[in-house]
Amino acid sequence: KQHKFWETQPVGQFKDVGNSGLPEGPIEDPTPLSEVKQEPYNLPSLYEWVTCDMDNEETCAEVYNLLTNNYVEDDENMFRFNYSKEFLGWALRPPGYFKSWHIGVKVRASKKLVAFIAGVPARIRVRNEVVSMAEINFLCVHKKLRSKRLAPVMIKEVTRRVHLENIWQAAYTAGVVLPTPITTCQYWHRSLNPKKLIDVGFSRLGARMTMSRTIKLYKLPDSTVTSGFRKMELRDVPAVTRLLREYLAQFVVAPDFDENDVEHWLLPREDVVDSYLVESPETHEVTDFCSFYALPSSILGNQNYSILKAAYSYYNVSTKTPLLRLMNDALIVAKKKDYDVFNALDVMENEAFLKELKFGPGDGQLHYYLYNYRLQNAVKPSELGLVLL
Ligand SMILES: CCCCCCCCCCCCCC(=O)CSCCNC(=O)CCNC(=O)[C@H](O)C(C)(C)COP(=O)(O)OP(=O)(O)OC[C@H]1O[C@@H](n2cnc3c(N)ncnc32)[C@H](O)[C@@H]1OP(=O)(O)O
Numbered sequence: 001k002q003h004k005f006w007e008t009q010p011v012g013q014f015k016d017v018g019n020s021g022l023p024e025g026p027i028e029d030p031t032p033l034s035e036v037k038q039e040p041y042n043l044p045s046l047y048e049w050v051t052c053d054m055d056n057e058e059t060c061a062e063v064y065n066l067l068t069n070n071y072v073e074d075d076e077n078m079f080r081f082n083y084s085k086e087f088l089g090w091a092l093r094p095p096g097y098f099k100s101w102h103i104g105v106k107v108r109a110s111k112k113l114v115a116f117i118a119g120v121p122a123r124i125r126v127r128n129e130v131v132s133m134a135e136i137n138f139l140c141v142h143k144k145l146r147s148k149r150l151a152p153v154m155i156k157e158v159t160r161r162v163h164l165e166n167i168w169q170a171a172y173t174a175g176v177v178l179p180t181p182i183t184t185c186q187y188w189h190r191s192l193n194p195k196k197l198i199d200v201g202f203s204r205l206g207a208r209m210t211m212s213r214t215i216k217l218y219k220l221p222d223s224t225v226t227s228g229f230r231k232m233e234l235r236d237v238p239a240v241t242r243l244l245r246e247y248l249a250q251f252v253v254a255p256d257f258d259e260n261d262v263e264h265w266l267l268p269r270e271d272v273v274d275s276y277l278v279e280s281p282e283t284h285e286v287t288d289f290c291s292f293y294a295l296p297s298s299i300l301g302n303q304n305y306s307i308l309k310a311a312y313s314y315y316n317v318s319t320k321t322p323l324l325r326l327m328n329d330a331l332i333v334a335k336k337k338d339y340d341v342f343n344a345l346d347v348m349e350n351e352a353f354l355k356e357l358k359f360g361p362g363d364g365q366l367h368y369y370l371y372n373y374r375l376q377n378a379v380k381p382s383e384l385g386l387v388l389l
């Protein structure tokens with residue numbers, strides 16, 4: 001398969017897979033800032049670059065509307081991700097973010113937003129190296145402007161703007177195979193509202209199963225079972241940071257979270273991200289943690305339903321409470337909050353609870369990528385400690 005653009009990029013190339021002669025680490029050295037291209041890449045004359053100020057309600061709404069109508073769909077076009085405005089405001093403004101990395105393309109004449117790409121800064125540890133990276137996400141070209149090679153220009157432009165901040169690596173995921181995944185993960189789904197998932201055509205009634213039997217199969221208790229299980233609060237940030245840093249140290253690739261990062265990424269925000277912890281009733285020690293983010297999807301072409309409420313497993317740590325029990329409490333809370341499905345990747349230690357807690361394997365895969373950083377031995381999903389939104 002020809003990758004005319006990606007073959008020009010400092011990423012692992014397919015032809016190099018298995019070549020153990022190539023050193024692990026940065027592929028290209030940083031260029032002196034004075035040599036980074038100062039002006040934006042050329043767009044076709046009909047279009048212009050805009051920087052999207054996500055503090056601005058109107059701009060946020062423009063980005064939201066573009067993604068709502070043109071972002072990722074599953075292979076059967078049953079769903080399209082429908083990130084909320086609040087979610088986008090959260091995802092794109094972590095500590096130290098750069099507005100200049102929130103890049104839009106508009107039609108000069110109509111000022112219509114027709115494409116978007118975003119980056120946020122992150123410190124990612126790869127084995128023993130903590131690397132300053134850009135996490136790239138929300139790449140989207142309007143359906144009417146596809147296959148015009150706009151994506152490569154947008155990728156080069158965000159790369160240029162990241163370089164201007166003296167950052168030379170990036171991390172990103174995609175459902176498509178590009179040169180070259182560091183690992184490939186599987187989505188798993190736990191039905192919380194099986195009737196709705198069957199009605200929309202995602203799930204099918206099992207053989208010799210009635211609807212009422214299926215509803216009973218996925219039924220969950222009304223309240224959580226772990227004593228000391230409660231919502232995370234601001235005062236928990238130091239303890240959760242300690243717990244999470246210790247836990248993530250075991251993975252080959254993982255975020256290097258400090259307290260500011262934990263406060264931003266894990267403090268609960270209504271309908272955006274939810275976090276719970278177990279505080280030992282005796283010692284008041286924080287021993288366990290679980291979290292999930294809220295990513296609804298538009299249901300395409302169904303008369304009875306228009307939105308799927310999906311929760312996505314985020315970061316979980318179990319040191320005292322068995323992981324099964326901790327995650328079952330997460331399911332109980334998600335069901336209580338009226339989510340239809342709880343999704344998880346087979347990353348970190350998730351495999352230990354997926355089958356047991358009645359998750360079913362999805363048919364979608366998620367490939368993880370690093371830009372300008374070679375990893376010699378491929379990483380297994382269980383060695384990956386990074387969840388991108
Ligand atoms: C040091 C800092 C570095 C920062 C940058 C790091 C890198 C960041 C990289 C970005 C990470 C984003 C992560 C992220 O956002 C999460 S993955 C979600 C991506 N977005 C969607 O799937 C939304 C729906 N699809 C679209 O909007 C379009 O189809 C897109 C815009 C995807 C492609 O638009 P198009 O009209 O369909 O296609 P052309 O313009 O004609 O371009 C074709 C070229 O684009 C390559 N392509 C296709 N899909 C890609 C994808 N998902 N990543 C990277 N490359 C992708 C493709 O292989 C081909 O190159 P090749 O000829 O070499 O094969």
Ligand SMILES: CCOC(=O)c1cnc2ccc(OC)cc2c1SCCC#N
Binds near residue numbers: 189341343
């Ligand atoms: C019911 C299980 O499937 C999903 O939750 C879902 C929802 N919306 C999507 C939108 C685009 C999409 O494109 C790949 C997939 C989905 C999926 S399955 C993969 C995500 C997970 N878990």
